[in-house]
Amino acid sequence: AALSNQIAAGEVVERPASVVKELVENSIDAGASIISVYLEEAGISQIMVQDNGEGMDAEDLQLAFLPHATSKIYRLNDLFNVHSLGFRGEALASIGSVAKVRVESCQAGQDQANFVEIAGSKLMNQGQCAGNQGTKIEVKSLFYNTPARLKHLKTLQTELKHIIRFVQNMALAYPQIQFSLFNNQQKLFQTSGRGRLQESIAQIYQANLARQLIALNVADDDFKVSGFISPPTLTRTSRNYIHWFVNGRAVYSNQLNQVLIKAYGRQLMIGRYPISILVIDLDPRLVDANVHPTKQTVRLSKESELAKLIQDGVKACLGEVNP
Numbered sequence: 001a002a003l004s005n006q007i008a009a010g011e012v013v014e015r016p017a018s019v020v021k022e023l024v025e026n027s028i029d030a031g032a033s034i035i036s037v038y039l040e041e042a043g044i045s046q047i048m049v050q051d052n053g054e055g056m057d058a059e060d061l062q063l064a065f066l067p068h069a070t071s072k073i074y075r076l077n078d079l080f081n082v083h084s085l086g087f088r089g090e091a092l093a094s095i096g097s098v099a100k101v102r103v104e105s106c107q108a109g110q111d112q113a114n115f116v117e118i119a120g121s122k123l124m125n126q127g128q129c130a131g132n133q134g135t136k137i138e139v140k141s142l143f144y145n146t147p148a149r150l151k152h153l154k155t156l157q158t159e160l161k162h163i164i165r166f167v168q169n170m171a172l173a174y175p176q177i178q179f180s181l182f183n184n185q186q187k188l189f190q191t192s193g194r195g196r197l198q199e200s201i202a203q204i205y206q207a208n209l210a211r212q213l214i215a216l217n218v219a220d221d222d223f224k225v226s227g228f229i230s231p232p233t234l235t236r237t238s239r240n241y242i243h244w245f246v247n248g249r250a251v252y253s254n255q256l257n258q259v260l261i262k263a264y265g266r267q268l269m270i271g272r273y274p275i276s277i278l279v280i281d282l283d284p285r286l287v288d289a290n291v292h293p294t295k296q297t298v299r300l301s302k303e304s305e306l307a308k309l310i311q312d313g314v315k316a317c318l319g320e321v322n323p
């Protein structure tokens with residue numbers, strides 16, 4: 001099992017950011033309202049994710065590290081109608097095959113937490129300890145037993161950038177959850193989790209930036225698009241400030257970026273990009289989230305209808321500022 005876990009890990013666990021992604025998605029699936037991510041050296045020496053979600057009991061905890069031990073697929077149909085973020089049941093098994101992992105978890109009503117320690121897919125230790133409701137997962141020495149993958153990693157700075165981008169996206173997608181991100185004991189950002197997108201934008205970027213954004217809200221029969229865009233006078237030299245969310249999931253889409261940029265038209269100077277945080281809600285059957293195991297690219301049906309809706313929305317917003 002250890003080897004097949006490592007092979008699966010190649011798909012799921014490519015870099016520290018992939019570990020953070022799987023752990024944070026599990027915390028969200030567990031219904032957490034507070035999720036804290038602590039890194040040491042951009043996650044290469046340690047990633048710790050703590051949540052206040054529903055937790056696992058002693059038995060769940062051991063099962064969680066077996067491949068395909070997902071608690072999230074109840075019916076075959078669920079594969080096509082993905083409501084929870086994780087649905088393949090191999091993330092923890094994969095992480096446990098390429099790192100040293102300690103998990104503590106406590107359910108409501110339990111007076112002690114249970115813990116397990118896994119290294120290279122082997123159960124090293126288990127028992128009980130003190131703990132509050134929720135789950136705390138510590139991942140140390142990532143890729144310690146797969147030196148080729150360790151060598152493949154980019155600089156700490158690049159790995160950290162990927163993690164920051166991911167946690168920012170999650171904090172923007174879930175303004176009702178309080179997210180904190182630390183690296184080497186330094187707080188990178190913290191959102192308040194009060195459910196207001198503009199407040200989260202202020203906490204992730206700057207209050208002054210968030211204040212200047214324009215609210216966008218448009219809808220037709222299939223799609224609802226809402227969020228904030230910058231006036232053409234507030235732009236950046238990189239696309240990093242463009243965030244898209246489709247049914248709660250952050251997506252990177254060059255196509256959507258082009259739609260947005262085109263809507264700004266000549267108001268945008270060459271080499272400049274708008275800031276935008278746009279949430280697209282649509283019937284889940286129009287999204288194919290099963291295309292790739294990392295679930296980061298999403299194919300959409302009815303693309304041109306959506307493009308037009310976004311462009312009309314953006315133009316209307318910009319027209320109000322700049323008639």
Ligand code: ADP
Pocket residue numbers: 022026027029030051053054055056060064065069070071072086087088089090091092093135
């Ligand atoms: P999946 O998320 O696809 O089910 P994972 O390998 O990511 O698979 O997790 C395995 C199982 O472990 C989950 O189905 C869930 O029951 C449990 N689990 C993992 N992380 C948490 C957490 N933070 N809180 C509660 N349960 C968790």
Ligand code: MG
Pocket residue numbers: 022025026085086087089091092
């Ligand atoms: Mg998962």
